[in-house]
Amino acid sequence: ILPGAHTHVYQYSGKLLKGPAHTVKTIPGYLGPILNFERGQKVRIFFYNRIAEPVITHWHGLHVPQKMDGHPMYEIFNGERFVYEFEIDNPAATYWYHSHTHEMTATQVYQGLAGLITVRDAAEQKLELPTDEYEIPLIIQDRTFTRGNQLQYLHGRHRRMMGFLGDTILINGQANATFPVKSRAYRLRLLNGSNSRIYKLGWDDGTPLTVIGTDGGLLEAPETFPYVMLAPAERVELWMDFSGREKGSELTLQSLGYKGGGARMGRMGGMRGGLPQGKSFPIAKFSVKERVGESHQLPKKLVPIRQLSAKDLTSPDRTVPIEIGMRHMLFQLNDQTFGMYDHQNIERIPVNTIQKIRIFHEGRMSGSGRGGGMGGPRGMGMMGMMLSLPHPIHLHGQQFQILSRKQNESSSDYETVKDGFIHNGWKDTVLVMPGEDIEIIKPFEDYTGLYLYHCHNLEHEDLGMMRNFDVY
Numbered sequence: 117i118l119p120g121a122h123t124h125v126y127q128y129s130g131k132l133l134k135g136p137a138h139t140v141k142t143i144p145g146y147l148g149p150i151l152n153f154e155r156g157q158k159v160r161i162f163f164y165n166r167i168a169e170p171v172i173t174h175w176h177g178l179h180v181p182q183k184m185d186g187h188p189m190y191e192i193f194n195g196e197r198f199v200y201e202f203e204i205d206n207p208a209a210t211y212w213y214h215s216h217t218h219e220m221t222a223t224q225v226y227q228g229l230a231g232l233i234t235v236r237d238a239a240e241q242k243l244e245l246p247t248d249e250y251e252i253p254l255i256i257q258d259r260t261f262t263r264g265n266q267l268q269y270l271h272g273r274h275r276r277m278m279g280f281l282g283d284t285i286l287i288n289g290q291a292n293a294t295f296p297v298k299s300r301a302y303r304l305r306l307l308n309g310s311n312s313r314i315y316k317l318g319w320d321d322g323t324p325l326t327v328i329g330t331d332g333g334l335l336e337a338p339e340t341f342p343y344v345m346l347a348p349a350e351r352v353e354l355w356m357d358f359s360g361r362e363k364g365s366e367l368t369l370q371s372l373g374y375k376g377g378g379a380r381m382g383r384m385g386g387m388r389g390g391l392p393q394g395k396s397f398p399i400a401k402f403s404v405k406e407r408v409g410e411s412h413q414l415p416k417k418l419v420p421i422r423q424l425s426a427k428d429l430t431s432p433d434r435t436v437p438i439e440i441g442m443r444h445m446l447f448q449l450n451d452q453t454f455g456m457y458d459h460q461n462i463e464r465i466p467v468n469t470i471q472k473i474r475i476f477h478e479g480r481m482s483g484s485g486r487g488g489g490m491g492g493p494r495g496m497g498m499m500g501m502m503l504s505l506p507h508p509i510h511l512h513g514q515q516f517q518i519l520s521r522k523q524n525e526s527s528s529d530y531e532t533v534k535d536g537f538i539h540n541g542w543k544d545t546v547l548v549m550p551g552e553d554i555e556i557i558k559p560f561e562d563y564t565g566l567y568l569y570h571c572h573n574l575e576h577e578d579l580g581m582m583r584n585f586d587v588y
């Protein structure tokens with residue numbers, strides 16, 4: 117993979133580029149190639165740095181040894197090479213890879229150091245899901261362009277606190293994406309590859325979303341949702357059946373309007389215009405070009421899942437905390453910002469255990485040393501608004517499951533998002549809305565060493581909203 121710093125907008129066919137499972141096909145454009153793997157396959161990847169910044173790549177969602185995980189401690193410099201070797205040990209699903217360089221993740225991912233990974237396995241094969249041209253990857257990103265049509269990353273302290281929000285929605289690197297389809301069933305693999313934008317996915321004609329897969333695998337059975345919240349780094353696989361639709365008809369996948377994303381704070385910070393978090397806009401258009409008779413039937417059952425519950429916990433009385441807080445105008449996890457080699461005050465987790473983890477917001481809003489700045493003429497003030505931003509929390513290593521999700525504040529904002537969370541299935545990233553308190557269950561099997569957990573709002577991550585777990 118040659119990290120390309122191309123910033124032109126190229127056209128991209130939108131089709132999944134496939135060959136034998138181990139092949140790599142390059143997408144023309146700023147994104148990296150799609151890597152198609154099979155479970156059990158051993159891979160070796162030569163990663164070269166030919167740019168003027170340090171880089172390292174992380175395989176988001178894959179269960180790999182610590183040295184292969186793309187921890188920023190392994191970043192390489194111009195002219196250097198990193199050789200990754202690992203075995204694909206994840207169920208069939210959609211994963212991705214992206215730059216994970218110390219304090220440069222946001223800008224490097226923005227410039228294109230990211231790409232999709234598909235993993236296939238035998239259980240999935242049996243389902244005979246739509247494939248080839250009927251399987252469409254949708255990498256959703258928001259970008260801003262200069263007048264010369266070059267990618268433009270907008271800096272500034274306030275923007276970093278909010279997270280970057282672009283004004284143009286791209287699918288697979290292309291604006292105004294339209295996909296010609298036949299009147300039959302499709303498998304859509306969606307990745308939110310944006311730095312900080314959260315999408316509320318819905319079809320424009322009100323058709324419910326049929327979800328067949330989450331971050332780390334297919335579901336046991338398809339589930340329908342009126343809409344699905346997709347935070348940065350999350351993936352969702354949809355079954356979309358266009359059968360019965362007339363030739364020439366069009367359907368648009370949209371991001372619907374919602375509240376609680378921090379748009380009010382954006383306005384306070386002077387970020388007017390553009391595309392605020394929570395605004396509604398079209399994402400991609402599907403246009404029926406051909407009527408066909410037969411379609412695939414949606415399977416009633418998908419794949420068996422190893423269901424984790426409280427009784428699987430290694431130490432049922434222990435809960436590992438991930439507390440979201442803020443101090444000195446920096447977001448923190450468990451009262452700290454990132455320290456590369458932090459061995460002290462970090463969560464130590466014995467290997468080959470299953471842990472309960474609670475992700476929640478700091479209770480106290482202010483107090484000495486808490487940054488201050490509360491109140492003021494504009495109500496809750498900047499500080500209070502910062503404390504009520506959503507954070508997509510991601511944990512490296514194995515996929516987890518959600519045990520419970522609780523909203524502690526009665527809020528009308530939450531009403532606008534609450535039906536869009538997928539409770540079942542494997543996850544590696546969970547969106548924590550303001551006021552939410554979430555319990556997850558996660559195995560820490562096979563590998564020891566420092567693994568990361570962080571906010572996947574990439575600006576937050578680069579500001580230090582990241583920590584190490586020491587698995588020993």
Ligand code: C2O
Nearest residue numbers: 174176349510568
């Ligand atoms: Cu996709 Cu550490 O992240």
Ligand code: CU
Nearest residue numbers: 175176177512
């Ligand atoms: Cu990751």
Ligand code: CU
Nearest residue numbers: 507571573576
């Ligand atoms: Cu965050």
